[in-house]
Amino acid sequence: MANKNFTTLFSESLDQSDLSAKQQAVLRASLELFSQKGFDRTSTRDIADRAAVSEGTVYKQFKTKDGILKAILEPFIHQVLPKAVTEFMVDMAQNATPTIDEFLEKAVKNRMKFALDNRQQLRILLQEITRNANLVSLIGKEAANIINSPLGNVIRKYQEDGQLVRWPLQRIIQYISGTVLTYLLPKVLAGGELDIDQASKETVEFVMHGLKPAK
Template sequence: MHDMQKELSTDELMGRFLNQLKDEDQLTEKQKRIMEAAVKLFSEKGFHAASTSEIAKEAGVAEGTIFRHFKTKKDILISLVAPIMLRFASPLLLKDVRKLMGSDLPLDDLLKQLYQNRLQIIEKNWSQIRLIIQEMQFHEELRGAVVENLFGVGRKLAEAFVSSKIQSGEIRNFPPLTVTRALVSMMVGYVFFKFVIFPDEGMNLDDEQEIEIMVDIILNGIRNKE
């Protein structure tokens, strides 16, 4: 019954993301337990298959307690997604990326630092990120909000960076969007290999060494030029 409310528009959903955003230290102990249990069950079973009774049992609270803190099961999903979205998309939290992109570092060092920076955030928040990727397939509003407010911000920033490097002659004169896709695809491919496809192997990867090789491949290709 609690999950039968009407679907929210993208604007309404984003408004709720912002309004419900809480810092971790502002959450009650029960809210933390509910959200941790929800991450675990949503990730394992999917949003629709995980019931509020299972979440309550995993969190060690009564089912009624969930609805005192979250009106619907979808509210739990929104409350989980909001901090991760803003961690990536907020101008304040992209400050480190902007700082790197505006630095005088050589291109190879700059790319290495950017990759290391993003990988650290992904590793720290992988359960929530996996949940977002999973549920984007089934919630159109969630997909629209993520694409517009997360990927859109990142894409504009990356394209501006690539364009500036093309103009300075550091990157060949390819379409900026094509170069941006190549840069992002390399990192996305590494993340999926490490966390999704071969997680056992991923645990043993030397991220610093792998990033160094990836940047070398991006800048110099794989053809042996000797």
């Protein structure tokens, strides 16, 4: 499962960018501070100090404090996230298993790992989402892409097999995501370790069979 995490992808895109070492340090420092203290409670002074750089240097490249936030979140939403989704979908499509339970457990495990590898960035995103309503719809649109993708086809195959209810994919993904989030959100927000194997097993157990007792 060759999924790269965001930190890696972020570093790569930093290298590719024509930003100087110091400007890259600014972004890395901002990433840490925004995640730890939140955007509003991080001062540009804090950022400059953490990056071991003067405040003027911060403003040379990023004209405003919001510009720094954009420089972090926009690549995440428009490049890293789609790229990660694509890699994931290809992976999954190739690893399609005969039973959906097996497939789902792999997929869930994969996504949980990705999320935990990227707590920092997700924390910033969550903070922004609660303040910026249109981020919600933006991410919703990115999620909608799954439906028109190899992964969508894999899932549809299970429907045709009779292994999966014939609900709209959007609805199915909504429920799976929601269940996965009940395990992830507390860990992303409050920290602590998650037993991914256990959590993904439990998730599939519920998501597939619901709360009716097995006969």
